[in-house]
Amino acid sequence: MLLHTKAIEADAQKVPPKLERCVIVVDEALPPGKASNAAAVVAFTLGQRHNRLVGAPLVERDGTAHPGLIPIGIPVLKASALQLRELRQKSLAQCDVVDFPVQGQVTTDYAMFLEAVEAHAGESLQYLAVGLVGPRNRVSKLVGGFSLFA
Template sequence: MSLQTEMPALNPPEATQKPERCVIVVDESLTPGKASNAAAVVAFTLGQRHSRLVGAPLREGDGTAHPGLIPVGIPVLKATSLQLSELRRKSLQHCDVVDFPVQGQATTDYDAFLDAVLTHPGESLQYLAVGLVGPRNRIGKLVGGFSLFA
Protein backbone atom coordinates (compact mmCIF):
# COMPACT_ATOMS: atom_id res chain seq x y z
CA MET A 1 0.00 0.00 0.00
CA SER A 2 1.61 3.13 -1.09
CA LEU A 3 0.69 6.19 0.86
CA GLN A 4 2.67 8.42 -1.45
CA THR A 5 0.79 10.61 -3.86
CA GLU A 6 3.65 12.70 -5.17
CA MET A 7 5.07 10.09 -7.58
CA PRO A 8 3.03 7.95 -9.99
CA ALA A 9 4.11 4.47 -11.00
CA LEU A 10 6.92 4.50 -13.52
CA ASN A 11 5.43 3.25 -16.77
CA PRO A 12 7.68 4.05 -19.74
CA PRO A 13 6.67 2.65 -23.13
CA GLU A 14 7.69 -1.00 -23.49
CA ALA A 15 10.00 -0.28 -26.45
CA THR A 16 12.10 2.24 -24.50
CA GLN A 17 11.92 0.53 -21.14
CA LYS A 18 15.29 -0.02 -19.46
CA PRO A 19 15.87 -3.19 -17.44
CA GLU A 20 14.09 -2.88 -14.13
CA ARG A 21 14.53 -4.44 -10.77
CA CYS A 22 11.86 -5.28 -8.25
CA VAL A 23 12.84 -5.72 -4.60
CA ILE A 24 10.94 -6.06 -1.33
CA VAL A 25 12.60 -5.28 1.99
CA VAL A 26 10.91 -6.40 5.22
CA ASP A 27 11.51 -5.65 8.86
CA GLU A 28 13.99 -8.24 10.11
CA SER A 29 12.23 -8.50 13.48
CA LEU A 30 9.02 -9.90 11.96
CA THR A 31 8.08 -13.53 12.45
CA PRO A 32 8.04 -15.58 9.23
CA GLY A 33 4.24 -15.39 8.99
CA LYS A 34 4.07 -11.62 9.45
CA ALA A 35 7.04 -11.09 7.11
CA SER A 36 5.35 -13.23 4.45
CA ASN A 37 2.14 -11.24 4.86
CA ALA A 38 3.96 -7.90 4.58
CA ALA A 39 5.86 -9.04 1.47
CA ALA A 40 2.65 -10.37 -0.12
CA VAL A 41 0.76 -7.11 0.51
CA VAL A 42 3.56 -5.09 -1.07
CA ALA A 43 3.98 -7.54 -3.99
CA PHE A 44 0.26 -7.46 -4.78
CA THR A 45 0.30 -3.67 -5.04
CA LEU A 46 3.55 -3.64 -7.03
CA GLY A 47 1.98 -6.08 -9.50
CA GLN A 48 -1.05 -3.84 -9.92
CA ARG A 49 1.07 -0.72 -10.39
CA HIS A 50 3.52 -2.39 -12.78
CA SER A 51 1.47 -4.87 -14.77
CA ARG A 52 4.11 -4.93 -17.52
CA LEU A 53 6.33 -6.87 -15.10
CA VAL A 54 4.05 -9.89 -15.46
CA GLY A 55 5.30 -12.27 -18.12
CA ALA A 56 3.40 -14.20 -20.76
CA PRO A 57 1.09 -17.02 -19.65
CA LEU A 58 2.75 -20.38 -19.10
CA ARG A 59 1.45 -23.07 -21.42
CA GLU A 60 1.63 -26.80 -20.94
CA GLY A 61 2.16 -29.16 -23.86
CA ASP A 62 -1.56 -29.94 -23.93
CA GLY A 63 -2.46 -26.26 -24.20
CA THR A 64 -3.45 -25.72 -20.56
CA ALA A 65 -2.55 -22.14 -19.63
CA HIS A 66 -1.33 -20.79 -16.30
CA PRO A 67 -1.21 -17.08 -15.43
CA GLY A 68 2.00 -15.29 -16.33
CA LEU A 69 4.56 -14.77 -13.58
CA ILE A 70 7.18 -12.10 -13.12
CA PRO A 71 10.17 -13.07 -15.29
CA VAL A 72 12.74 -11.29 -13.08
CA GLY A 73 13.63 -12.32 -9.56
CA ILE A 74 12.11 -10.52 -6.60
CA PRO A 75 14.58 -10.70 -3.74
CA VAL A 76 13.02 -10.36 -0.31
CA LEU A 77 15.61 -8.66 1.85
CA LYS A 78 15.72 -7.70 5.52
CA ALA A 79 16.42 -4.43 7.31
CA THR A 80 15.81 -2.82 10.66
CA SER A 81 12.79 -0.61 11.17
CA LEU A 82 15.02 2.46 11.07
CA GLN A 83 16.67 1.28 7.84
CA LEU A 84 13.25 0.74 6.24
CA SER A 85 12.21 4.32 6.98
CA GLU A 86 15.50 5.63 5.61
CA LEU A 87 15.26 3.38 2.54
CA ARG A 88 11.77 4.65 1.79
CA ARG A 89 12.84 8.28 2.18
CA LYS A 90 15.90 7.86 -0.07
CA SER A 91 14.01 5.84 -2.69
CA LEU A 92 11.12 8.22 -3.37
CA GLN A 93 13.17 10.31 -5.82
CA HIS A 94 14.66 7.34 -7.69
CA CYS A 95 11.97 4.70 -8.17
CA ASP A 96 8.40 3.70 -7.47
CA VAL A 97 7.88 2.89 -3.79
CA VAL A 98 5.15 0.80 -2.20
CA ASP A 99 5.26 0.94 1.57
CA PHE A 100 3.38 -0.99 4.23
CA PRO A 101 3.06 0.87 7.57
CA VAL A 102 2.97 -1.06 10.85
CA GLN A 103 -0.68 -0.10 11.33
CA GLY A 104 -1.51 -2.55 8.53
CA GLN A 105 -0.97 -5.57 10.76
CA ALA A 106 -2.74 -4.05 13.76
CA THR A 107 -6.23 -4.57 12.34
CA THR A 108 -8.13 -6.57 9.74
CA ASP A 109 -10.44 -3.61 9.07
CA TYR A 110 -9.14 -1.50 6.18
CA ASP A 111 -11.09 1.59 7.31
CA ALA A 112 -9.47 1.30 10.75
CA PHE A 113 -6.09 1.00 9.01
CA LEU A 114 -6.77 4.15 6.99
CA ASP A 115 -7.81 6.00 10.16
CA ALA A 116 -4.74 4.80 12.09
CA VAL A 117 -2.37 6.04 9.38
CA LEU A 118 -4.24 9.34 9.13
CA THR A 119 -3.42 10.14 12.76
CA HIS A 120 0.33 10.14 12.08
CA PRO A 121 2.41 12.75 10.28
CA GLY A 122 4.30 11.05 7.44
CA GLU A 123 7.73 11.25 9.03
CA SER A 124 6.51 9.39 12.14
CA LEU A 125 5.24 6.33 10.27
CA GLN A 126 7.16 3.10 10.71
CA TYR A 127 7.15 0.39 8.06
CA LEU A 128 6.90 -3.38 7.99
CA ALA A 129 7.97 -3.58 4.35
CA VAL A 130 9.02 -1.41 1.43
CA GLY A 131 8.84 -2.49 -2.20
CA LEU A 132 10.86 -0.81 -4.94
CA VAL A 133 10.62 -0.94 -8.73
CA GLY A 134 12.98 1.03 -10.90
CA PRO A 135 16.22 1.09 -12.82
CA ARG A 136 18.48 -1.83 -11.91
CA ASN A 137 21.48 0.34 -11.01
CA ARG A 138 19.46 2.71 -8.78
CA ILE A 139 17.75 -0.10 -6.90
CA GLY A 140 21.06 -1.91 -6.50
CA LYS A 141 22.63 1.15 -4.87
CA LEU A 142 19.65 1.59 -2.55
CA VAL A 143 19.52 -2.01 -1.29
CA GLY A 144 23.12 -3.14 -1.80
CA GLY A 145 23.86 -3.55 1.91
CA PHE A 146 20.82 -5.65 2.81
CA SER A 147 20.81 -9.45 3.20
CA LEU A 148 18.16 -11.94 2.15
CA PHE A 149 15.35 -12.46 4.63
CA ALA A 150 15.70 -16.01 5.91
Protein backbone atom coordinates in the same frame (compact mmCIF):
# COMPACT_ATOMS: atom_id res chain seq x y z
CA MET B 1 -3.21 0.46 3.32
CA LEU B 2 -0.32 0.88 1.00
CA LEU B 3 0.74 4.44 0.67
CA HIS B 4 1.32 5.69 -2.84
CA THR B 5 4.56 7.55 -2.84
CA LYS B 6 6.07 9.65 -5.58
CA ALA B 7 6.31 7.43 -8.64
CA ILE B 8 8.55 8.14 -11.57
CA GLU B 9 5.87 6.91 -13.94
CA ALA B 10 7.14 8.68 -17.05
CA ASP B 11 10.54 7.00 -16.71
CA ALA B 12 8.94 3.65 -15.88
CA GLN B 13 6.90 3.73 -19.08
CA LYS B 14 10.07 4.10 -21.16
CA VAL B 15 12.21 1.45 -19.44
CA PRO B 16 11.78 -2.15 -20.67
CA PRO B 17 11.17 -4.66 -17.82
CA LYS B 18 14.57 -6.32 -18.35
CA LEU B 19 16.26 -3.04 -17.39
CA GLU B 20 14.18 -2.69 -14.24
CA ARG B 21 14.51 -4.22 -10.83
CA CYS B 22 11.80 -5.10 -8.35
CA VAL B 23 12.76 -5.65 -4.70
CA ILE B 24 10.88 -5.98 -1.42
CA VAL B 25 12.63 -5.22 1.86
CA VAL B 26 11.00 -6.52 5.05
CA ASP B 27 11.58 -5.70 8.71
CA GLU B 28 14.06 -8.33 9.93
CA ALA B 29 12.37 -8.46 13.35
CA LEU B 30 9.11 -9.86 11.94
CA PRO B 31 8.30 -13.54 12.48
CA PRO B 32 7.99 -15.55 9.23
CA GLY B 33 4.18 -15.36 8.96
CA LYS B 34 4.01 -11.61 9.43
CA ALA B 35 7.01 -11.07 7.13
CA SER B 36 5.35 -13.18 4.43
CA ASN B 37 2.14 -11.21 4.81
CA ALA B 38 3.94 -7.88 4.56
CA ALA B 39 5.85 -8.99 1.45
CA ALA B 40 2.66 -10.34 -0.15
CA VAL B 41 0.73 -7.11 0.47
CA VAL B 42 3.51 -5.03 -1.09
CA ALA B 43 3.93 -7.47 -4.01
CA PHE B 44 0.21 -7.36 -4.79
CA THR B 45 0.25 -3.58 -5.09
CA LEU B 46 3.52 -3.55 -7.02
CA GLY B 47 1.94 -5.97 -9.52
CA GLN B 48 -1.11 -3.77 -9.89
CA ARG B 49 0.98 -0.63 -10.37
CA HIS B 50 3.47 -2.26 -12.76
CA ASN B 51 1.41 -4.78 -14.69
CA ARG B 52 3.89 -4.60 -17.59
CA LEU B 53 6.25 -6.62 -15.37
CA VAL B 54 3.98 -9.65 -15.58
CA GLY B 55 5.33 -12.14 -18.11
CA ALA B 56 3.52 -14.14 -20.76
CA PRO B 57 1.25 -16.98 -19.64
CA LEU B 58 2.96 -20.30 -18.96
CA VAL B 59 1.54 -22.97 -21.26
CA GLU B 60 1.90 -26.70 -20.69
CA ARG B 61 2.46 -29.17 -23.53
CA ASP B 62 -1.27 -30.02 -23.57
CA GLY B 63 -2.23 -26.34 -23.86
CA THR B 64 -3.19 -25.79 -20.22
CA ALA B 65 -2.33 -22.18 -19.42
CA HIS B 66 -1.16 -20.67 -16.15
CA PRO B 67 -1.06 -16.94 -15.45
CA GLY B 68 2.18 -15.15 -16.34
CA LEU B 69 4.66 -14.47 -13.55
CA ILE B 70 7.23 -11.75 -13.10
CA PRO B 71 10.22 -12.70 -15.28
CA ILE B 72 12.75 -10.50 -13.47
CA GLY B 73 12.24 -12.00 -10.01
CA ILE B 74 11.56 -10.29 -6.71
CA PRO B 75 14.24 -10.71 -4.07
CA VAL B 76 12.90 -10.32 -0.53
CA LEU B 77 15.57 -8.68 1.59
CA LYS B 78 15.74 -7.78 5.28
CA ALA B 79 16.52 -4.56 7.12
CA SER B 80 16.00 -3.02 10.53
CA ALA B 81 13.02 -0.75 11.14
CA LEU B 82 15.32 2.28 11.00
CA GLN B 83 16.91 1.10 7.75
CA LEU B 84 13.43 0.61 6.23
CA ARG B 85 12.45 4.17 7.08
CA GLU B 86 15.72 5.51 5.63
CA LEU B 87 15.42 3.32 2.53
CA ARG B 88 11.90 4.55 1.88
CA GLN B 89 12.94 8.18 2.24
CA LYS B 90 16.02 7.81 -0.02
CA SER B 91 14.03 5.89 -2.63
CA LEU B 92 11.18 8.35 -3.15
CA ALA B 93 13.08 10.41 -5.73
CA GLN B 94 14.78 7.38 -7.33
CA CYS B 95 12.04 4.85 -8.12
CA ASP B 96 8.45 3.85 -7.41
CA VAL B 97 7.90 3.00 -3.75
CA VAL B 98 5.13 0.96 -2.16
CA ASP B 99 5.28 0.90 1.61
CA PHE B 100 3.38 -1.02 4.25
CA PRO B 101 3.00 0.78 7.61
CA VAL B 102 2.89 -1.20 10.86
CA GLN B 103 -0.77 -0.26 11.30
CA GLY B 104 -1.53 -2.72 8.50
CA GLN B 105 -1.03 -5.71 10.79
CA VAL B 106 -2.88 -4.25 13.77
CA THR B 107 -6.35 -4.63 12.29
CA THR B 108 -8.15 -6.54 9.57
CA ASP B 109 -10.59 -3.67 9.05
CA TYR B 110 -9.37 -1.46 6.20
CA ALA B 111 -11.36 1.58 7.41
CA MET B 112 -9.62 1.31 10.80
CA PHE B 113 -6.29 0.96 8.99
CA LEU B 114 -6.97 4.16 7.06
CA GLU B 115 -7.85 5.98 10.28
CA ALA B 116 -4.75 4.67 12.08
CA VAL B 117 -2.44 5.91 9.33
CA GLU B 118 -4.29 9.22 9.04
CA ALA B 119 -3.64 9.86 12.75
CA HIS B 120 0.14 9.97 12.14
CA ALA B 121 2.40 12.53 10.52
CA GLY B 122 4.40 10.97 7.67
CA GLU B 123 7.73 11.09 9.47
CA SER B 124 6.30 9.21 12.47
CA LEU B 125 5.11 6.20 10.48
CA GLN B 126 7.04 2.96 10.83
CA TYR B 127 7.12 0.36 8.09
CA LEU B 128 6.96 -3.42 7.95
CA ALA B 129 8.01 -3.58 4.30
CA VAL B 130 9.03 -1.37 1.41
CA GLY B 131 8.81 -2.38 -2.24
CA LEU B 132 10.83 -0.71 -4.98
CA VAL B 133 10.54 -0.79 -8.76
CA GLY B 134 12.81 1.22 -10.96
CA PRO B 135 15.92 1.28 -13.07
CA ARG B 136 18.14 -1.67 -12.17
CA ASN B 137 21.19 0.43 -11.30
CA ARG B 138 19.27 2.82 -9.02
CA VAL B 139 17.40 0.10 -7.13
CA SER B 140 20.54 -2.04 -6.80
CA LYS B 141 22.43 0.89 -5.32
CA LEU B 142 19.62 1.56 -2.82
CA VAL B 143 19.45 -2.03 -1.55
CA GLY B 144 23.06 -3.10 -2.06
CA GLY B 145 23.80 -3.52 1.65
CA PHE B 146 20.83 -5.71 2.51
CA SER B 147 20.83 -9.50 2.63
CA LEU B 148 18.10 -12.01 1.81
CA PHE B 149 15.32 -12.49 4.31
CA ALA B 150 15.68 -16.06 5.53
